[in-house]
Amino acid sequence: MMKNTRTKNKKQPQETPEVNVSDVMNIVKKFLDKEKFKYIETEEQACEIIVQGDNLIMQLVYYVYKNHLILRIPHFIRNVDVMRPKLVFMINRFMEEILDIRFEVGEEGKSISATCQLLLEDALPTERQLRFLTMLIMNVADDYYPKFMQAIYGKEGDASFDAEMERDIGEGIDEIEEGFPGPAIKTLKIN
DSSP, X not given: OOOOOOOOOOXXXXXXXXXXXXXXXXXXXXXXXXXXXXXEEETTTEEXXXXXXXXXXXXXXXXEETTEEEEXXXXXXXXXXXXXXXXXXXHHHHHHHOTTOEEEEOTTSXXXXXEXXXXXXXXXXXXXXXXXXHHHHHHHHHHHHHHHHHHXXXXXXXXXXXXXXXXXXXXXXXXXXXXXXXXXXXXHBOO
């Protein structure tokens, strides 16, 4: 019998090496020290800072999860019903405009968090990347906070409220009143 000498050249999927979480967090701490942020180190290898914007005081958390450096402003809106069709539509619209930021509705449906992330495949984060991501998430959450508050507490039927909502989320807002898209809610839940 003849042996089959032909071997199939199958490429094995390459696994991305895990980053060293403590190395990444040390870089984050050095960045925060250099920028003169006072931070709290948590047991879960995360750093938390408190920052004040024009509209809101935010808690900003830095942590590593599955080779991503995550910056999260947890529950900057809380204890209100955010599962309203117009509000969820507005969140989706904001995320289309700003690709680097995600707004997530908590599983309980009563809070909104903002997150952005940096993929850590080949390199550790640079100071420039950290500065950019920090300023981006802080400014976006601060700028969009009044719009969320207007959508949550504004009076529908009020001409100024309706004009503001139309300007912020555009045309098509009336289309979602009757058939609220259920799958959109699932994509916004925090895993």
